[in-house]
Amino acid sequence: LQKVSEWTIHRLSTYHRLLSEFESEGREYISSHELAHRAGATPAQVRRDLSCFGTFGTKGRGYFVADLSSMITSILGIDRDWRVALVGAGRLGSALFSYKEFRRRNFHIVAVFDSDKSKIGKHWADVEIEHPDALKAVVSKHQVDIGVIAVPSDTAQSVANAMVDAGIKAILNFAHRKLFVPDGVALRNVNMAMELEALSYAMSRNRRLR
Amino acid sequence: LQKVSEWTIHRLSTYHRLLSEFESEGREYISSHELAHRAGATPAQVRRDLSCFGTFGTKGRGYFVADLSSMITSILGIDRDWRVALVGAGRLGSALFSYKEFRRRNFHIVAVFDSDKSKIGKHWADVEIEHPDALKAVVSKHQVDIGVIAVPSDTAQSVANAMVDAGIKAILNFAHRKLFVPDGVALRNVNMAMELEALSYAMSRNRRLR
Numbered sequence: 001l002q003k004v005s006e007w008t009i010h011r012l013s014t015y016h017r018l019l020s021e022f023e024s025e026g027r028e029y030i031s032s033h034e035l036a037h038r039a040g041a042t043p044a045q046v047r048r049d050l051s052c053f054g055t056f057g058t059k060g061r062g063y064f065v066a067d068l069s070s071m072i073t074s075i076l077g078i079d080r081d082w083r084v085a086l087v088g089a090g091r092l093g094s095a096l097f098s099y100k101e102f103r104r105r106n107f108h109i110v111a112v113f114d115s116d117k118s119k120i121g122k123h124w125a126d127v128e129i130e131h132p133d134a135l136k137a138v139v140s141k142h143q144v145d146i147g148v149i150a151v152p153s154d155t156a157q158s159v160a161n162a163m164v165d166a167g168i169k170a171i172l173n174f175a176h177r178k179l180f181v182p183d184g185v186a187l188r189n190v191n192m193a194m195e196l197e198a199l200s201y202a203m204s205r206n207r208r209l210r
Numbered sequence: 211l212q213k214v215s216e217w218t219i220h221r222l223s224t225y226h227r228l229l230s231e232f233e234s235e236g237r238e239y240i241s242s243h244e245l246a247h248r249a250g251a252t253p254a255q256v257r258r259d260l261s262c263f264g265t266f267g268t269k270g271r272g273y274f275v276a277d278l279s280s281m282i283t284s285i286l287g288i289d290r291d292w293r294v295a296l297v298g299a300g301r302l303g304s305a306l307f308s309y310k311e312f313r314r315r316n317f318h319i320v321a322v323f324d325s326d327k328s329k330i331g332k333h334w335a336d337v338e339i340e341h342p343d344a345l346k347a348v349v350s351k352h353q354v355d356i357g358v359i360a361v362p363s364d365t366a367q368s369v370a371n372a373m374v375d376a377g378i379k380a381i382l383n384f385a386h387r388k389l390f391v392p393d394g395v396a397l398r399n400v401n402m403a404m405e406l407e408a409l410s411y412a413m414s415r416n417r418r419l420r
Contacts, residue, residue, distance in 0.1 A: 204287025
């Protein structure tokens, strides 16, 4: 199996969303050119990304939208439900819990943890906030697949350790801190400032061009 | 000037963070191999990304960490302060307002808007929440560069229109909705579910490999 870069996976997510758009516009076929244009990529990049996973598209007709979309669904593993445990019931945790797009993409937050005594026992929708000491038991009971870290950076590594100890194999980290996890555990770090940097790049470039 | 893909800019942000890590580890030079490894990219991709902006690195020695870092700072335009207006003072808006990494990267939220009367007049730190009707005046008074949309998807387009009308040239959209802005206005859409999809991809692939 070929090694696929993280960036290719991110672009697949983007293509998947764009294919839904094309579908809702009534398009049956699209070219790599059109897909690339909307994705902010090049046609060659689109073809290279998809070639990691097989042969798609027909010469002269492009990609059949419905087929390509369902292939990417399967590659990304979003043709099933995923169970998520969230650690950190602060502002960010609360925003993530109510972020509708997670559920729409089959990611379900089934457990919430916080060490703040004033939060423990409260309910968010039908999920009760529990102390992180209960992590291992809850992960096993609810068969949690993914852990989301939304705690301050100084406690993020200990939360990650507890998640690994509880058998979680995939962690999404929102804390601004490099985390260490053993081989076999997938880790992604989210940095929302990167998106603002893409905008400051665009504005700085426009100024340079003027 | 060469057209640079959005993905290259995202990787530059990543390289920039990694260079700080290398610096704090006391490294003076790094190879494209090392940088690529930590960035989840290939060495060829690192070299291609950087070649969009000039010639970096010395044959046999690699990149001088401090120089490369300051070049990327300048390319991304983060060698100055940026003034940000946030529309939407709900859970997500509140999490974004308190997200320390924005300030650390020189993005300052100087104005907050919400149409909910119970929120207007309240203060977040020293910023008073105002009605969106005040957007144009406030943007002009505070010389706002960037607008952040953290409202429900059904009102996101009208907020974007108001931002454009107020003279904002860069918009970061957290609503799950395709927005339309005129040429000359930079728009980035954030989708936090994409990060979870990178994890479900990794877990699905591991299962296939087993």
